[in-house]
Amino acid sequence: MDFAVQVKNLVKVYDGKVKALDGVELDVEPGEVFALLGPNGAGKTTLIRILTTQLKPTAGEAYIFGLNVVRNGGKVRRLISYVPQEMSVWTDISGYENLLVYAKIFDVPSHERGKIIDEVLENMGLTHVKNDLVRTYSGGMIRRLEIACAMLTKPKIMFLDEPTIGLDPAARKVVWERLGVFKEEYGVTIFFTTHYMDEADLYADDIAIINQGKIVARGTSEDLKHSLGGEVISFTLEKAAIKPELFQELRKLVFVKDVLVENGSLNVFVDDAESTLSILMNFLKSEGLSVGKVSINKPTLDDVFLKHVGTRLEEKGRISDVTQMRYMIRRG
Amino acid sequence: MMEGLKNMLVMIELELRRLRHDRTEIYFRAVQPILWILIYGPVMSSVRAIPTGGVPYTDFITPGVMIQTTTFVSIFYGLMMVWERESGILKKLLVTPASRYSMVIGRSMASGVRALFQALIILPIALIIGVRFIPNPAYFSLAFTIIFFASGGFAAISILVASFMKTRERFMGIGQAIIMPLFFASNALYPVQMMPPILREFSTFNPLSYVVDAVRGLLITGDLSNLLMDLVAIAIFDAVSFILASISFKRIIE
Structure with missing residues (x-):
């Protein structure tokens, strides 16, 4: 059985x-739902654009269901569908007409067209506005229409570049529920990038983190979190007190799996917090540090990201950028 | 081939659906040509400085003015390509099984359809102010077929330009810089014989001159002596612009 996506030593x-x-x-x-996470400029969109045959790689190979994306571009395009990050529907015609144009480009037979279009509109909850101009849609509705376009041809794999960016939590949930139903029904593979950690955590079967053009971590959400240790103990310290030497000393302790610092809080990853907390407290005391607050949590995907990329995913600025851009494009 | 034809029809359908929802652009674009035939034509004809071969001056310039507006429509079609590039529409279209050349030709001919409507809207105004057309349906059909194909060629040129100019502002500037010289260095407003020698040379390479000549012959003068040459020139122009635009189209998304 071929992989849905296989990438070998790809360079661009x-x-x-x-x-x-x-x-x-x-x-x-x-058949997997696969999430690609990474900071801005990490190469997410470039990778998607190579996989969808828009760009040629500088070196290396990429295959979609065994077909080379450069040599068999035409065949690959029959298997895939793609939702770019930017807005990708015509706003001066109706939602139904957008789907009709794509159905014709994809050679959906004329006697099935109406039925299939109505089906995806229903799927994405757009039936009641199908004859309205797209210009009058909300951001969430436009995104759902774009995904409806991608569902139209029942592809073997869907590439979704930030499918829910800028949507409110309720709208995001709706999108993912609909995608879930579609996946169950047709067994489609979903390859998506996102800025929302919770989305990758909840919906992805498998996750990869990309940074500076390289895959730096790979696994299920559970695997990735577990790789950090079973629990994370956060100590609130004065910022000035956190020195590199402290890190090294801490890492020498056998039960410490990793140490990360963020905003004056020292996060120590361990397998079992209960048995190690007092040792750590004593250690910090012996270093002459006063601990303000201590909390014990499970590691999150955010922590994994922080460990491999060095920063948290900068959601806010980025999302408002894209939202603004989509808004401007919509107004033309 | 069949695939290309099908995609062309789909793109034309898209354009027609757009026009069905919103025709204001066509109405606004009609203002300028109407001013040419309503004001410029009568004023210049009272001077009687331009030899028109016996036809009233306003009649003489009507085909030229019509084709100037359709060329405007086509050249600015590239602006839509720039917009679609900024949005994700072009990226998505290029990920469909449709070939790139069928997209270029399809979009170009879709612009031809828009141009046709633009030309048609001038007709009733011209009739009202007394322009005398040759009442021959076959001539009319051929004239509008020529306008359709020529506009497609100009739209392909604009797609070619769009693949180099990636912002709308730059495109606006270059669009103007293409159209006005084409218009003034053609036989749209005066016979080529009146031009200085250098411009006359340029006019032989100006596709607009051939289009105007053919359409003027068919609609106004009935002089079809150059028709075959005009058709050949327009066919060559279309072929060259389609090929260049198809080759360059890939750039537009990179």
């Missing part, structure tokens, strides 16, 4: 200068 250099991808290795199983 723009204009001979900017290295967007630097030897990406990746396999995605058929």
Whole structure:
């Protein structure tokens, strides 16, 4: 059985200068929901654009269900569908007409067209507005229409670049519920990028984190979180007190799996907090540090991201950028 | 081939659906040509400085003015391509099984349809102010077929330009810079013989001159002596612009 996506040592250099991808290795199983996480400029969109045959890689190979994306581009395009990050529907015609144009481009037979279009509209909860101009839709409705376009051809794999960016939590939930139903029904593979950690955590079967053009972590959400240790103990310290030497000393302790610092809080990852907390407290005291507050949590995907990328995912600024851009494009 | 034809029809359908929802652009674009034939034509004809071969001056310029507006429509079609590039529409279209050349030709001919409506809207005004057309349906059909194909060629040129100019502002500037020279260095407002020698040379390479000549012959003068040459020139122009635009189209999304 072929992988849905197979990427071997993929490199993409723009204009001979900017290295967007630097030897990406990746396999995605058929029927999986796969999330690609990474900070801005990590290479997420470049990877998607190579996989969807829009760009040619500088080196390395990529396959969709065993078909090479460069040599068999035409065949690959028959298997995939794609929702770009930017708005990708015509706003001066209706939602139904948008779908009709795509149905015709994809050669959906004329006697099935109406039925299939109504079906995806129903799927995405857009039946009541299907004859309205897209210009009058809300941001969430436009995103759902874009995904409806991608569902139209019953692809084997869907590439969704930030499918829910800028949507409110309720709208995001609706999108994912509909995608879930569609996946169950047709066994489609879903390959998506997102800025929302909770989304990857909840909906992805498998996650990869990309940073500076390389895959730096890979696994299920549980695996990734577990790799940090079973629990995380956070100590609130004065910022000035957190020195690199402290890190090294802490890491020497056998039960410490990892140490991360964020906003004056020292996060120590351990397998079992109960048995190690007092030792850690004593250690910090012996270093002459006064601990303000202590809390014990389970590691989150955010922590995994922080460990591999060095920063948290900068959601806010980024999302408002994209929302603004989509809004401007909509107004034309 | 069949695939290309089908995609062309789909793109034309898209354009017709757009026009069905919103025709204001066509109405506004009609203002300028109407001013040409309503004001410029009568004023210049009272001077009687331009030899028109016996037809009233306003009649003489009507085909030229019509084709100037359709060329405007086509050249600015590239603006829509730039917009679709900024949005994700072009990226998504290029990920469909449709080939790139069928997208280019399809979109170009879709612009031809828009141009046809633009030309048709001038007809009743011209009739009201007394322009005398040759009442021959076959001539009319051929004239509008020529306008359709020529506009497609100009739209392909604009797609070619759009693949180099990636912002709307730059495109606006270059669009103006293309159209006005084409218009003034053509036989739209005066016979080529009146131009200085250098411009006359340029006019031989100006596709607009051939289009105007053919349409003027068919609609106004009935002089079809150059028709075959005009058709060949327009066919070559279309072929060259389609090929160049298809080759360059890939750039537009990179």
